[in-house]
Amino acid sequence: MIRTNQLSLGWRSSSYSTNGANCIEVSDTFGRSVPVRDSKDPGGPALVFPPRAFASFIRALQRGEFIVS
Numbered sequence: 001m002i003r004t005n006q007l008s009l010g011w012r013s014s015s016y017s018t019n020g021a022n023c024i025e026v027s028d029t030f031g032r033s034v035p036v037r038d039s040k041d042p043g044g045p046a047l048v049f050p051p052r053a054f055a056s057f058i059r060a061l062q063r064g065e066f067i068v069s
Helices: 049-061
Strands: 009-012 024-027 036-037 043-050
Touching: 036 049, 043 049
Parallel strands: none
Antiparallel strands: 009 024, 024 036, 036 043
8 A cells, every 4th residue: 555645646537437526546657556546535545456456356347246335
């Protein structure tokens, strides 16, 4: 885990996010890792994933493997 207030990264949210308030943000500028943070807490911690693990997570989302209630 990294503290995002220590980083100057170009963060982006999903194009599916309508207002940016309830989503995660990712950065493509962190080398060989994918940092992910909560858009509601931009100065808070970010989880950092290997690219393959993050891609696997995205594929699982696209297949509907997670149920949101």
